[in-house]
Amino acid sequence: MWLAMSEEAVIKSDVLVIGGGVAGLSAALYIARQNLKVVVVAADIGGQLSYASVIENYPGFESSSGLSLVLKIQQQAQGFGAEIIIDEVMLLEKRGDVFIAKTKKGLVIESIAIVAACGKAPRKLGLANEDLFVGRGLSYCVICDAPLYKGKAVALVSFGEKGVENIELLAPLAKEVYYIVPYQKDLSIEHAKRFANVKIFEGYKVVAIHGDRKLEKVVVDRDGEKVELSVDALFVEMGFETRIDFLKPFVDLNERGEVIVNNLGETKTAGLFAAGDLASNTPYKQAVIAAASGVIAALSAINYVNNVKGLKKRIGVDWEKKVKKVERRFRL
Ligand SMILES: Cc1cc2nc3c(=O)[nH]c(=O)nc-3n(C[C@H](O)[C@H](O)[C@H](O)COP(=O)(O)OP(=O)(O)OC[C@H]3O[C@@H](n4cnc5c(N)ncnc54)[C@H](O)[C@@H]3O)c2cc1C
Structure with missing residues (x-):
């Protein structure tokens, strides 16, 4: 069985992000910035945006090629310490609080939480070679x-x-x-x-x-x-499809084949979050929406990991508490 691998071959992380598109890399950026160990396994960098020659509706970028936009997010995530591995997750297991993923190249990655941002991939012909x-x-x-x-x-x-x-x-x-x-x-x-x-x-x-x-x-x-x-x-060029067989035991899918998540990006499995085009909380498949959904999943994953580690640290859902504190301090 593939899980019976030597300890040295196992990469340990707090959060494993699956996907190198705008959702996965945005998630990785937030997680790495919280000083958690985040490993991104991505079959490619860019995802669908690498097929978009010009993006004119990503706020802050008047016009950019899809790929150069994603490469900027990648650099930013790596700048905060995200580790990126070009590979493909093929299998997933959960043992207690720990997820164990196996990749096509034979890596085994253990993580406390997962952000699945697998989006869509070009539909293939289905030929063996x-x-x-x-x-x-x-x-x-x-x-x-x-x-x-x-x-x-x-x-x-x-x-x-x-x-x-x-x-x-x-x-x-x-x-x-x-x-x-x-x-x-x-x-x-x-x-x-x-x-x-x-x-x-x-x-x-x-x-x-x-x-x-x-x-x-x-x-x-x-x-x-x-x-x-x-x-x-x-x-x-036969359109795009979702290839997520390895996720199916852990999630429910809706009629469009999207992974069902709540507004925090949580799936039915504790510690497993989904984001981007893959997830049911992105009704419009647009880059900025995928990025935002990646960030929602990331923040939820950070809270989950801190909780599993027994840390009190928690990211609040809005600024209300902080504002109230400031108001009290300055008697506003
Ligand atoms: C041609 C085209 C033009 C577009 N133009 C625009 C536009 O102008 N503006 C706009 O806002 N949006 C546009 N979009 C939509 C936008 O690209 C998507 O909404 C967005 O890229 C979704 O991002 P994502 O990260 O959720 O998924 P994806 O971009 O699909 O990325 C998924 C990532 O997961 C990886 N992956 C999948 N399975 C695995 C696995 N098992 N293991 C490891 N990695 C895996 C893939 O390799 C990829 O890196 C366009 C899309 C296309 C196809």
């Missing part, structure tokens, strides 16, 4: 990586309005675009027909990808009819 080609010709972000394939042959799997947007970006740039639309009569198809260098595969699915050191071939299939395409890149 898919991860091998990420960054080697396979991309989940047209806007980020299209310029790398100027004058090359590329395939795109997408649909709907996003498909239209992606075709608009790729067609003028690439030599040839194989547009694979899993659904028939999709609204993006008529639009794609306007471009002479776009070849449409309507109702096809990608069933295999091949390559030596980088992606070279994409095999598509419609009702058993297979076509092999030679490409330099494959872009997959």
Whole structure:
């Protein structure tokens, strides 16, 4: 069993934050600033914001790329002592007051509290060798990586309005675009027909990808009819999904698949908090809301940890008590 690992291999923290998006990093910043040991395990830094080329509605930033905004929060969190590990949490257990998480790379992290800020990740094709080609010709972000394939042959799997947007970006740039639309009569198809260098595969699915050191071939299939395409890149933009199987024993989900939390970010499991797009307290999926929800979960986690440690220290919910104290002191 994976928990039977040597003591030395275990990383101990007060709070484990899962997720390197705006919610997780904002949470880490607050927790680290309270001098608690916070470890962030993040499959990537930036999360969904790395797919946003321009953000114009994050207060205090007139215009910024999504990624540079998140990198600033990361630096701020690290400046206060947050430790960031690029990895993925795969399993979670709770033994008494302690959570034990295991990562893809085999790390074991013990923590008193958890802030889960796993947000959403690009929907994958589901092919066994898919991860091998990420960054080697396979991309989940047209806007980020299209310029790398100027004058090359590329395939795109997408649909709907996003498909239209992606075709608009790729067609003028690439030599040839194989547009694979899993659904028939999709609204993006008529639009794609306007471009002479776009070849449409309507109702096809990608069933295999091949390559030596980088992606070279994409095999598509419609009702058993297979076509092999030679490409330099494959872009997959099929929306985003939540991948939180490891959390499911500890939380309830609502009809939208969000983790149900109360207004303090608490889930049904003591010590486990959820934040950001993952959580039910963010009705609008926006960066500033995710950041705020990360902070709510962080403050609740700080109180929880201090309580478990038997410390009297407690962050109040508002300034009222402090103001009253000042008023009493100065007889205002
Ligand atoms: C293309 C696009 C444009 C957008 N534009 C705007 C905009 O202009 N303004 C705005 O306010 N909002 C915008 N948004 C929405 C905004 O990006 C999200 O609301 C916000 O990023 C959510 O942050 P989050 O931290 O909750 O989740 P995410 O950003 O999804 O981050 C989740 C993090 O968790 C990590 N993770 C997931 N599972 C695990 C695991 N098991 N182990 C370790 N790490 C894990 C991921 O790798 C990622 O780092 C946009 C979103 C997209 C996709």
